[in-house]
Amino acid sequence: MKELDNPYKQLLDLNKSMAGSAGIQAMAKLGKIVSPPPNLVVSVDGMPITKAFIWLDEYWLQGHERHTKGHLVSATQNRAGGGGYAEFASHNHDIDNDYTENIIMTDTWHVGDTVLLIPIVGQDNKTVEQYAVLCKLVRLDGVY
Structure with missing residues (x-):
């Protein structure tokens, strides 16, 4: 990796190439928080995803020690x-x-926050059954 290369772009390119070779069309997505934890709901492509279908980094749970x-x-x-x-x-x-x-920790996500979601595919290696919600994202130019 060159010093000026974007490591996140390379990670997404790797994810894309692995998914393409396995016949999977699932890619990382941006979601919007509709309801914060503990009753987490994230909107992905206009569809609400409830906590029953989400894996969450425990750092984002209030009270995490x-x-x-x-x-x-x-x-x-x-x-x-x-x-x-x-x-x-x-x-x-x-x-x-x-x-x-x-x-x-007492911080958590708020309604409208943008989060990164990684799809988790099922046994058929094609169908997205769950999502891992990894982090809150912000753009430095204030867009989105």
Whole structure:
């Protein structure tokens, strides 16, 4: 892959070539959120797809818990005390600590958001039976 190549276009081209060789006409689609999770409904080509036919990245469920860990090296801001005494002169405190944290996600999709859907075909390798909803998409030029 060249540095300036669009990796998403290459991924879609790969998907298209694999689908074409298998006789599948299903391709990635853009959908619009009609109803956000937990009662998710996505409109695809004007047809509503309900949560019974959707696989969802759990990140988009409100209340999804993520675990983080790391190491923080920093310092507090300088602060001066009172009375002009040396022990109250302007000073800071070093921070050099490991940390672990649990983060509970509260963001989700909203009505009108555009999402990427990947069709999941059935046993016949042709019929789309479900969709994987991967992410929310935005265009930088504000179109769509």
